[in-house]
Amino acid sequence: MDIRAQISMVFHLDKCIGCHTCSIACKNIWTDRKGAEYQWWNNVETKPGTGYPQKWEDQDIYKGGWYKDTDGRIHLKGAGKKKGLLNIFHNPSMPTVDDYYEPFTYNYLNLVEAPAGDDQPTARPVSLITGEPMDVKMGPNWDDDLSGTPDYARNDPNMAALSAAERDAMFQLERMAFFYLPRICNHCLNPGCVASCPSGAIYKRGEDGIVLINQKVCRAWRMCVTACPYKKSYYNWHTGKSEKCILCFPRMEAGYAPACMHSCVGRIRYIGVLLYDADKIEATASADEKDLVGKHLEILMDPFDDRVIRSAKANGVPDSTIKAAQNSPTYKFIKEWGMALPLHPEFRTLPMLWYVPPLLPVMASVKDTDGAQKDKLNPIAKTWSDNWLYDTSTEELWGTVEQARMPLKYLASLFSAGDTTLVSDRLKRLMAVRIYRRWKTVGDVSEEKMSRVLKETGLTQEAAEGIFYLTALAKFNDRFVIPPAHREQAMEMIEFTGDVKGNTGFGFREAPSRGM
Amino acid sequence: MSTSFSALRTLAVASVVFAVGHSAPANAQDETAIKNFNTICLACHSVGQGRRVGPDLQGVTQRRTEEWLMKFIKSSQTMIKEGDEVAKALFAEYAVPMPDSTYSEAEIKAIIKLLASGWTTGGGQAGAAVAAAEPEPTPEEIRLGRELFHGGTKLTNGGPTCSSCHHVPQDHAVIGGGILAKELSTAFTRLGGPGIKAILSAPPFPVMQEAYAKRPLTPDETAALGGYLKNVSKSPQSFDQPREDMLKLLLGGIGGLALLMVLYSFTWRRRKKFSVNEKIFARQVRSQ
Numbered sequence: 001m002d003i004r005a006q007i008s009m010v011f012h013l014d015k016c017i018g019c020h021t022c023s024i025a026c027k028n029i030w031t032d033r034k035g036a037e038y039q040w041w042n043n044v045e046t047k048p049g050t051g052y053p054q055k056w057e058d059q060d061i062y063k064g065g066w067y068k069d070t071d072g073r074i075h076l077k078g079a080g081k082k083k084g085l086l087n088i089f090h091n092p093s094m095p096t097v098d099d100y101y102e103p104f105t106y107n108y109l110n111l112v113e114a115p116a117g118d119d120q121p122t123a124r125p126v127s128l129i130t131g132e133p134m135d136v137k138m139g140p141n142w143d144d145d146l147s148g149t150p151d152y153a154r155n156d157p158n159m160a161a162l163s164a165a166e167r168d169a170m171f172q173l174e175r176m177a178f179f180y181l182p183r184i185c186n187h188c189l190n191p192g193c194v195a196s197c198p199s200g201a202i203y204k205r206g207e208d209g210i211v212l213i214n215q216k217v218c219r220a221w222r223m224c225v226t227a228c229p230y231k232k233s234y235y236n237w238h239t240g241k242s243e244k245c246i247l248c249f250p251r252m253e254a255g256y257a258p259a260c261m262h263s264c265v266g267r268i269r270y271i272g273v274l275l276y277d278a279d280k281i282e283a284t285a286s287a288d289e290k291d292l293v294g295k296h297l298e299i300l301m302d303p304f305d306d307r308v309i310r311s312a313k314a315n316g317v318p319d320s321t322i323k324a325a326q327n328s329p330t331y332k333f334i335k336e337w338g339m340a341l342p343l344h345p346e347f348r349t350l351p352m353l354w355y356v357p358p359l360l361p362v363m364a365s366v367k368d369t370d371g372a373q374k375d376k377l378n379p380i381a382k383t384w385s386d387n388w389l390y391d392t393s394t395e396e397l398w399g400t401v402e403q404a405r406m407p408l409k410y411l412a413s414l415f416s417a418g419d420t421t422l423v424s425d426r427l428k429r430l431m432a433v434r435i436y437r438r439w440k441t442v443g444d445v446s447e448e449k450m451s452r453v454l455k456e457t458g459l460t461q462e463a464a465e466g467i468f469y470l471t472a473l474a475k476f477n478d479r480f481v482i483p484p485a486h487r488e489q490a491m492e493m494i495e496f497t498g499d500v501k502g503n504t505g506f507g508f509r510e511a512p513s514r515g516m
Numbered sequence: 517m518s519t520s521f522s523a524l525r526t527l528a529v530a531s532v533v534f535a536v537g538h539s540a541p542a543n544a545q546d547e548t549a550i551k552n553f554n555t556i557c558l559a560c561h562s563v564g565q566g567r568r569v570g571p572d573l574q575g576v577t578q579r580r581t582e583e584w585l586m587k588f589i590k591s592s593q594t595m596i597k598e599g600d601e602v603a604k605a606l607f608a609e610y611a612v613p614m615p616d617s618t619y620s621e622a623e624i625k626a627i628i629k630l631l632a633s634g635w636t637t638g639g640g641q642a643g644a645a646v647a648a649a650e651p652e653p654t655p656e657e658i659r660l661g662r663e664l665f666h667g668g669t670k671l672t673n674g675g676p677t678c679s680s681c682h683h684v685p686q687d688h689a690v691i692g693g694g695i696l697a698k699e700l701s702t703a704f705t706r707l708g709g710p711g712i713k714a715i716l717s718a719p720p721f722p723v724m725q726e727a728y729a730k731r732p733l734t735p736d737e738t739a740a741l742g743g744y745l746k747n748v749s750k751s752p753q754s755f756d757q758p759r760e761d762m763l764k765l766l767l768g769g770i771g772g773l774a775l776l777m778v779l780y781s782f783t784w785r786r787r788k789k790f791s792v793n794e795k796i797f798a799r800q801v802r803s804q
Contacts, residue, residue: 054792061788092784098791135803138793151796 006209022260035238037103065229065347079196101138185245186351196227272328324483564636653743661744704749
């Protein structure tokens with residue numbers, strides 16, 4: 001057992017309203033620089049949709065992540081020693097700026113400085129790369145809310161899991177469904193970017209598992225851009241170095257939540273420490289596809305277990321971090337309550353950003369109907385003049401979960417490598433908490449039904465209450481349990497503080513310098 | 517090389533050896549000294565046959581003291597560095613430094629004694645006569661010599677090709693020879709046929725000794741190389757005239773490029789060729 005600490009995140013998709021505030025907060029702090037304009041370390045995608053960069057989930061195009069070989073070992077799909085050497089002069093699977101979008105601004109000054117003329121002055125778009133006027137061809141979220149051409153949502157790689165009827169039904173007017181998927185770097189346990197870097201510039205911080213790129217060591221090979229299946233490593237064309245989400249580590253070290261989480265309007269984001277067993281990472285990442293999520297959950301250890309605590313301490317994990325792990329909201333969501341799933345576990349990077357799948361939009365199914373079924377419908381069901389049936393009725397308790405409007409198979413393709421039972425488990429728990437709270441506050445649900453629902457999902461009343469609290473009421477310090485960074489100790493590793501101890505008194509008064 | 521000519525060469529060599537042997541005193545110690553002299557010194561020095569790379573050694577024991585000779589043979593360069601006037605003058609005249617001897621003091625003493633005894637190389641014949649006796653190299657010999665020198669033909673015993681270290685400017689050269697050792701276009705003029713032969717069959721220079729000790733040249737090769745160098749010395753060139761291969765180079769380059777393009781496009785045939793947004797962009801209306 002080799003217990004280490006990792007900062008992990010949970011995004012509660014049921015609460016995301018798709019406002020992009022997180023993206024803007026991140027952009028304003030980190031990527032509002034030359035060469036980084038196109039980078040969105042945090043972006044919000046509409047699902048179904050092709051995302052940013054377009055079709056990033058399709059690894060036949062981008063060759064990201066790991067694949068399991070016939071010998072049972074995992075290898076990087078598009079990088080590694082041999083492939084790196086073979087493609088040393090041209091890394092062929094990288095996204096180009098056209099796969100992201102060409103960043104632009106508008107010539108606003110023209111609106112006020114244009115000479116008098118017959119026409120209204122306009123603010124033409126200007127490329128942030130060339131500085132020339134340009135046609136805006138694409139943006140980082142042009143598939144937002146299922147907008148745009150059929151090229152976006154209908155080309156979602158996850159659609160492959162659905163039948164033609166299910167696929168078509170997802171885009172029928174008044175029946176279409178979508179949800180938002182905010183994405184940042186997953187700070188994976190088995191990161192492809194770290195494994196692919198020929199310069200050894202990328203590393204996973206020992207104390208909290210944040211994956212960082214050393215800007216002094218990076219040599220612009222851009223293997224990480226290919227190797228990251230989530231396309232969260234970006235190349236800065238101005239500095240000639242790759243950059244990625246740093247999980248706002250300067251803020252974290254000062255005890256603040258990352259900017260995207262701090263600013264989140266829907267309060268969907270949770271951050272906390274998880275203790276994991278580093279010995280089992282390789283075995284976990286090499287597991288069969290159907291076991292990936294289960295094994296991933298297994299290496300996240302119980303922070304109250306004595307053996308775990310002992311091993312963590314032996315590895316130098318401070319008591320304060322262990323305490324943070326015991327209070328971690330992410331441990332509760334991921335492990336204790338079994339509410340969250342990782343994004344695309346089949347990429348085998350063991351992401352540490354987990355998602356509570358969305359129960360919303362309204363649970364209803366769309367299915368083929370021959371018209372004869374109309375007679376069987378109960379009064380709240382609606383029918384349409386064509387052969388589609390929009391059905392919110394339910395004959396049994398979990399009927400709507402199994403036949404949700406957002407097809408389970410689609411969610412499973414996103415969050416569980418195709419295993420629908422894992423997704424429906426999570427959705428049922430979400431629903432069980434609703435039924436429990438309905439029983440408690442409104443009282444129109446029978447106690448018998450409430451107890452049956454909780455029993456079936458393996459939740460207790462306390463757990464349901466805890467889920468309700470963290471979902472709906474949680475305060476800042478409940479959502480963000482950030483372990484102290486112990487910078488005073490880190491300082492002592494670099495210099496001997498005793499040198500100045502006692503040598504300096506109050507010193508001389510120095511006037512503060514202000515202004516530019 | 518024709519058999520009759522080979523036989524003639526063998527006869528000539530044999531007659532020289534016989535002549536040298538015949539003129540030598542029958543004393544066993546002297547025989548060893550003669551052998552030692554022939555192995556190393558003969559390449560550059562004659563006794564009574566005139567100047568070669570180094571001076572004729574006839575009467576050298578009268579010109580210099582035994583002590584001086586011993587010191588000079590052991591290490592001439594040390595003497596020059598120490599400022600010996602005679603040694604400096606000799607070096608100025610001959611311009612070729614004499615390699616340090618590898619013989620023991622006793623062996624050197626024996627050779628000095630041999631020189632003092634009035635013994636001569638070439639059995640008392642004058643140098644000019646011996647040179648005249650050298651037959652002119654045949655075209656066949658010159659061709660073989662050129663091949664051997666520039667590495668077109670390998671040396672029989674596997675010794676390194678001359679052009680690894682030496683250079684002789686020649687026409688139609690693709691690559692010039694080495695610059696590690698002396699340029700040899702005037703070697704024949706400087707050394708004469710017997711000198712070249714002696715150097716090739718028993719190299720006096722340490723690096724050459726090392727290179728050819730276990731892989732000596734055959735008499736045929738020695739003769740051919742001598743013939744080639746003699747031929748070269750008749751009209752030494754200052755510069756190489758490279759072969760005119762422009763068309764071949766151009767065609768080879770184009771062909772090679774085409775081959776590489778095919779190979780590359782095959783190896784990377786599954787690369788990402790277009791932006792994933794290609795279709796969307798193609799439909800969009802452009803203002804410019």
